[in-house]
Amino acid sequence: MAQVEATTERIVAADADTVFDALADYSGTRVKLLPEQFSEYEVREGGDGEGTLVHWKLQATSKRVRDCLLEVTEPTDGELVEKDRNSSMVTTWRVTPAGEGRARVVVTTVWNGAGGIGGFFERTFAPKGLARIHDAVLARLDAEVGKQ
Numbered sequence: 422m423a424q425v426e427a428t429t430e431r432i433v434a435a436d437a438d439t440v441f442d443a444l445a446d447y448s449g450t451r452v453k454l455l456p457e458q459f460s461e462y463e464v465r466e467g468g469d470g471e472g473t474l475v476h477w478k479l480q481a482t483s484k485r486v487r488d489c490l491l492e493v494t495e496p497t498d499g500e501l502v503e504k505d506r507n508s509s510m511v512t513t514w515r516v517t518p519a520g521e522g523r524a525r526v527v528v529t530t531v532w533n534g535a536g537g538i539g540g541f542f543e544r545t546f547a548p549k550g551l552a553r554i555h556d557a558v559l560a561r562l563d564a565e566v567g568k569q
Contacts, residue, residue, distance in 0.1 A: 447468050448469065460478045513530075515528075
């Protein structure tokens with residue numbers, strides 16, 4: 422099994438603290454940021470960053486739906502890590518200052534991919550599809566907290 426990785430980045434027109442707080446607000450802001458590929462969103466514990474347990478289904482393709490139960494940690498300042506209890510998938514959100522009133526958000530998801538020909542297609546196409554989904558989340562984040 423090879424590790425599969427998808428990374429997306431965006432500059433958001435808000436300071437890093439505001440952006441991080443919005444991403445960490447699983448009981449409020451986060452659900453507003455999710456595009457149509459997400460369903461059955463539910464905060465099961467916590468709701469604000471570290472210690473949150475959140476559930477959702479992610480429909481990455483028309484045939485592939487992932488049932489995710491994510492434990493949230495904050496290992497360093499400006500970093501949220503979501504570890505899926507149901508798979509090897511880990512998503513890391515890093516928020517850093519990017520000049521006056523702006524923040525850089527980098528989201529990276531990694532997981533253990535399938536082997537064989539299915540794994541080849543997964544490694545080839547899944548990162549691009551997930552990057553599009555992450556880009557939609559980041560666009561909604563910018564619209565939600567960005568200075569207009």
